[in-house]
Amino acid sequence: MKISEIKVLVTCPGRNFVTVKIVTDAGVYGLGDATINGREQAVIACLNEHVVPCLIDRDPQDIEDIWQYLYRGVYWRRGPIGMAAIAAIDMALWDIKGKIAGLPVYQLLGGRSRKSVTLYAHANGETIDETLENAAALMDQGFKAIRLQSAIPGLPVTYGVLGEQKDYFELQGNRPLPPEEEWSTKKYYKLVVELFKKAREKFGPDVHLLHDVHSRLTPIEAARLSKLLEPYDLMFLEDACIAENQDSFKLVRNHTVTPLAIGETFNSIWDCKELIQNQWIDYIRAAATHAGGITGLRRIIDFAAIHDVKSAPHGAPDLSPICFAAHMHLDSWAPNFGIQEYSGAVNEQTAKIFKHAHEVNDGTAFVSDAPGLGVDFDEEAAAEYPYKRSYLPVSRLEDGTMWHW
Structure with a gap:
C-alpha cells in the first residue's frame, strides 16, 4: 500500500x-x-x-x-x-x-483505561451572577467540572466573554485585523476571587471548578492569585503565567498548593520537560493538533505519567472535530488521564462537514468503535464555506503597553 x-x-x-x-x-x-x-x-x-x-x-x-x-x-x-x-x-x-x-485508534494504542472520558465545560458571563447561572445550567446537563470566566468590571472586553458577539470574526468588524483588548491585573484580582467565593457558596464542595488566566499575569502575580484561590479548592488554575521560561512555574509552585495546568500552545516535549519532571504543574494541556499529532502527544502523556502529572488536552473551538476525536482516543487509553476540555457542541454547518458517532452525555464523552478515528469529512459541504481571514485579539495594558494574549 x-x-x-x-x-x-x-x-x-x-x-x-x-x-x-x-x-x-x-x-x-x-x-x-x-x-x-x-x-x-x-x-x-x-x-x-x-x-x-x-x-x-x-x-x-x-x-x-x-x-x-x-x-x-x-x-x-x-x-x-x-x-x-x-x-x-x-x-x-x-x-x-x-x-x-x-x-x-484507542485499541491500537493499547486499549481502554476507562469506560468514558470526563469533560469540563465552559460557563461564561457578563457578570458573576450570569456566570453562575450558566454554570448551574451545565450542572443540570450532568457536567461535574466547569470552567468559570466572568467579565472584569472596568474593562471593555474580557477573555472568554464575547458578549453579543458569537465569535472572534464579529469582534473584528468589517476589517479582518486583530481586535485590541485592555488588561488590568488589579481589576482582575478583585473579580476572580469574588467569582470563586460565590461559586463555592452556591454550589458547595463537590463540583470541580476551573479557571483560565490565559497567561495574563507575571510569575509573582500568578503566585499571589494561586494563593488567594486556595480556599476555593480549584481542580486547576490554567495558564497562570507564560512558561517560555519554565522556571517561572517553580516560583508559582513554591507559593501555593493550587493545582496548576498549562500547555495549549506547546509544540513538543521540550516545551514542558522541566515543568513535568520537576512537578511544577499538575496537568499538561497540549493538543494533538499543535504537539505533533497522536504520536507526539502520546510521548508527552507517557513522560507525564512517570512524574504524576495528568493529561488535560486543550479543547478550544478552533480545533476541529478530527482533533477532538484524536483526543477521545488518547483520553480513553491514557493511564494518567485527568480531564478533557469541552467547548460545547459544534454548530450545524460544522456538523454537516465533520461527521462522526462520538457521543457526549451527562458530562462525559463516549468514543466511537468505528475503525480509525471515527470521523468523516464532506468535501462538497466544506466547499460551501470558503476560508475567511481572521485573527485572535491582542492585549495591551491600560497605558497602551503590549501584553500577553
Missing part, C-alpha cells in the same frame, strides 16, 4: 479549519487536523510546498518512521507551523492504520 494523494482542505463553517486527507492506492484514506488559529495559510503552505511532496509513494503504515522523517529530517525543528503539519499527517496515518486493522 502506498500514499497516492494528499489533499489540504480549508473550510470556514463559522471559523477556519485546515484538514489533511491522505489517500492510498488501495482507496483507504485518513484525516488529520492542521488548524493554527490566525495562521492557517502558513501551515497550508508548509504542507503543500514542503511536506506533501516528500510523502507520495511512501507506505502509510510506517507512522513512526514518517513522524521521525518530518521531525528529524529538517534543520528547522519544532515551532507551531511545522508541528501542526506533522500532527495532521500523523493523525491521518493513525486513521488509516485503524481502518486497515478494523479497529478504533
